[in-house]
Amino acid sequence: MLTAHRSRRNAAANANNRIRGPQSALTEFLAAQGISAADIHNDYLRRQREAEQAAAAEEAQANKENESDDDGEDTVELKKRKRKEEKALNKIKQTKEFKKRKFEEQRDNGSDADDDDTIARQMMAKNKPLPGQLENCEICEKRFTVTPYSKSGPDGGLLCVKCSKELKDEEKKAQKVDKKKAPQRGRKRQTESDRMMGDVKPGAKSLIDACVRKVADVVHDIDDFGDMPDTLLDRLSQILSKKRVMSPRVLNLFLRDDVDHIDVYDCAKLETEDFERIFAHMPHLVSVNLRFAGQMKDGALLYMADKCHSLRHLQLGATNLITDMAWTEFFKARGHQLESLKVSEVQEMFSDGIVLQIVQQCTNLKRLKLRGCSHLTDISVAALSHLTKLEHLTIAIAQHLTTPDQLISLISKLGPNLKTLCLEGYDHEPERTEEEEEEGVNFHDPILDTIQQDCTQLRKLRITGGSHYTDRVFAELFTGWANPPLTHVDLSDNRWIDNNDARGPVDEPVGFSSQAFKALMQHSGSQLQQLNLHSCRHISHEALLDVFDGQKRYPELRNIDLSFVTHLDDVVMNGIFRSCPSLTKLTVFACFKARGAEIPQGVAVIGLPNATENIVIQGFMDELLAKALA
Template sequence: MTLGQIDRADEVAGIVFVDRKQSALTDFLASHNISAQQINLDYQARLARQQADQAAAAAAAANEENNANGSDDDEDVAEQKKRKRKEEKAIAKIKASKEFKRRKFEHHRAKDSDDDEETDDDALARDMMKKPQKAPPKPGQFANCETCEKRFTVTPYTLAGVDGGFLCTKCGKELKDEKSKAEKAAAKSKKKALVPRVRKRQQESDRMEGNVKLGAKSLVEHCVRKVADVVNDIEDFGDLPQNLLDRLSQILSKKRVLTPRTLQLFLQPGIDRIAVYDCAKLETEDFNKIFAFMPDVERVNFRFAGQLKDEPFRYMIEKNPKLRHLQLDASNLITDAAWTDLFLHRGDQLETLKLSALNDSFRDEIVEIMASTCPNLKRLKLRKCSHMTEQSINFIASMTSLEHLSLAIAQESSAESLVNLIDSVGSNLKTLCLEDYCDADDSVLEAIKNNCTQLTKLRLTGSPSFTDNMLANLFDAAWPNPCIRHIDLSSNRDMDSAMGPNDEDDENPVGFGSNAMKAMMVHSGNKLEQLDLHSNRHVGKEVLLDVFDGVKQYPNLKDIDLSFVTHVDDVVMTGIFKSCPALEKLAVFACFSAREAVIPQGIAVIGLPNAQSAVETVGGA
């Protein structure tokens, strides 16, 4: 074999070996889902992104340079001249070079014009002054790391830096980790920022209800709210106790989602009471269904029951023999004939009757029938019944079994009728509420003092005739009535009087004033739980500071309304917080001098625009 044949054989053997080696490598990459084509495509995409980033960075730098060159006002005059001399010297040097002459010749030949030759020369010289942009290194070439300046070999997986350069393996990994951490922190902060906005409506709703207790809500409350959120997916409440059913009814009514479908969940034969606080979406058949499913019901409470008509009402009278407590609101489709049937068939067993917003029925004749057929009625509440007159007050005066009486009807009734009413039924009353009787005067207060000795709740509102001295006289030591737990003496002032809240010359103003305030707190302060004095403008600041001085204590007072009492300020509020350790809710609408008081935690202050931000933090003053 010749030498040439030997060389040819070695070459063929080498080619076969390389082919086998490449084939084995290809099989290995394919088995691991590694594609050379995909690697190349990824590299080209990264290279295009890098070039785009570099172009954007160059444009930004040029823009910054132009802005810097354009802001001659910020430079010193000497620096401007020095910079211009350097620039002119550099341009002149470039114009003298052969490269400039060659480019100028090519430029003019392409432009084919000699206009504005000097301007073109300067522009061409400035273009030549710019440093040419280097092409990015390709895989396999060397580059310096943008961060640590370490020299390394560029690969298709090399990451681009912030300034357009490349990063070594170590710096690229650190940059990747930093980006990941930043993304997680941004997502976490975004989630935290959304929580207050999502819950703000519920928090404000709870605050209006006086519910601002620290910490999480009870497990029962959480469960009830969760059930209310998914009520449309529930088939049966099971054996829930009555108090939780009532709470669910309140939440669903507040959300306006109590429909015929959800009503079905409350209908359980073994329960003796039903309370629906929003019947606006119920139809006549739904009321029939309630009384059919619950034959042993004793307590019925329907609010906004506009679709309750004579048919289901008479069905209730017939099929519910144990009915003893009835409360209806806005049931205007029930006729006087149906009311007559109720009192004739069930009047002797009724113990509670609460009616409100009746505009088309329940006239004086029905009140007369009620008074004669309901001997066991102990609780009577009538509000906004349009067809009642003073004659109805006289009929109610014959119901001597009453223990709780609340009337906001026939507001034009005379003081004599009210006095006669109190003289007749006052001795057994535990609750007395007379609202917006314009003709009620001091004689009514005197009748209360002479006849009522068991009151635990007193509400006298909207009278323009009560005097401060007579209100104070009502609460003096001669009144044998024990401490009252709930007092509402709001809006008792003369609207036509020219005397304002700062006029204290009148020793006996018309309305609830300073004397009444002192006497009331001395009489009932130890047991008082709820106090409403809104719109009583004659209560002086000195009395407020004396009553709520931080030393006197009212251990049971939980709810106070001093809205539109103009003398309430930050000092008075601070005294209230110290004198009422059990306080849960304070309303101070239109008290414009109260803005900076620090609110202790756990107290809902209603009426201040910045109340939430003024809440005392843990460990605060």
């Protein structure tokens, strides 16, 4: 038994020796080459550390590239991220909170301190809680669950359901109040239209005016006007003509047997047979007023001469299709009974021969208006001097076909009986000799001298469009004039015109200027009702202040037009309001120095952009009336 144990131990030892034999041999080989196990282990650890450091460096570089905003990067992911970010920033810039934040930044810093993108990025960084999370209400600080429909508060926080509803109700009430305060677009346009017509009465319109406007709005649904008074019919015709709705069907509403006059201010939509229908339904017409009657022809005029046996007053505008033959036949038939004749804007078919027929046949004329008759010459001007019964004369005819001598003769013969004299657009170029130029003789002086000497009953004077009349001769016209004070004066467009010399002569101002303005107001200011000095830009600021100083009174002056009188400012406007207690309409187009004057109630200021904002609500007009009565 012992022998067997020894045999097994020896066999195991021999086996171990066989196993250790190669290892000891390798160890001996490595030791001979100078290599140890410790060196191998250290080398392994070194390589492992280098690999970890390289991986960390690559990861840091990748993170740096992802976080940087390099425009040169052309990767798909970077472009996609930039697009999303830009879209989010633009969405934030459209919010009220962004505008409020930007305004506060500018107010606190005193300038455009922060860029829009910077403010938007700061707001984007403050992420709101997601739906399902809990948040405190900005107003009541109550804890609530955020939903996709949670409303933002005034300071950018979220609101609970109750506070959101209350805030929404308040916003609706504020919108209703603002809507009531701000006039509607259509209403504002109607208000400005009324102001142009001088209607500036505060409060609601009168019942009659409201009814007339309503009738005009639904005129296409009306079959008959009934027994409407003549004054309301005329008002309706004005409104409908202004709206350009005077059609043949609407015209039928004005055709009444019991009315002796017809006034249509816009006949552009009427045909030839419509004019004949007027005279067929209204044979007892005494007054006919048809404006813009471009489709009226010979047949309609001759039909009027045949049917209207009581015709006394005739006014036609733009009747360019009526021939000389028809005019001649009409004047032969009805000329002897005409008391007033007004013809305007007839460019072709109204010649000297027709004026001669007027002079021969219309011997009872008291009022004559020839405006825009471009083919009339000195023959017509000379012929008109035989109408000795004329009291009101308005002529505006071609300048190149007439001479001042005939005009002087006409004024000299008719002047003593005239109550209205209107010379529109007379601006003949003076032809003077060298001696006259050295003496300063003005070729237009005899015209105004004739008016001063022979016109002693004028109530209305209009002289427009002159660029050669001087300020001195205008002043001499109103100085020592035996004519009573004028009630209507129109001296518009009398000014120096020269692109190379805008101011004109300094020693002898050309046009209606300061000296003439003072003389006019001293002569006619006590009874003057309407004054038109449109484009008389040479009137000085001192002259305006002297006339409208707030102390002088012009009790009858109601309508003033000082458009393009560039020296008019707020001080002058306040003086006008105090010097003219009866003023109802003031036109000041292109008077850029007048912006802040307080406008009394009842005065329509036309041409001032902020006129409505400057109207005094109460007290000012009562004070003016009290001072005027005192």
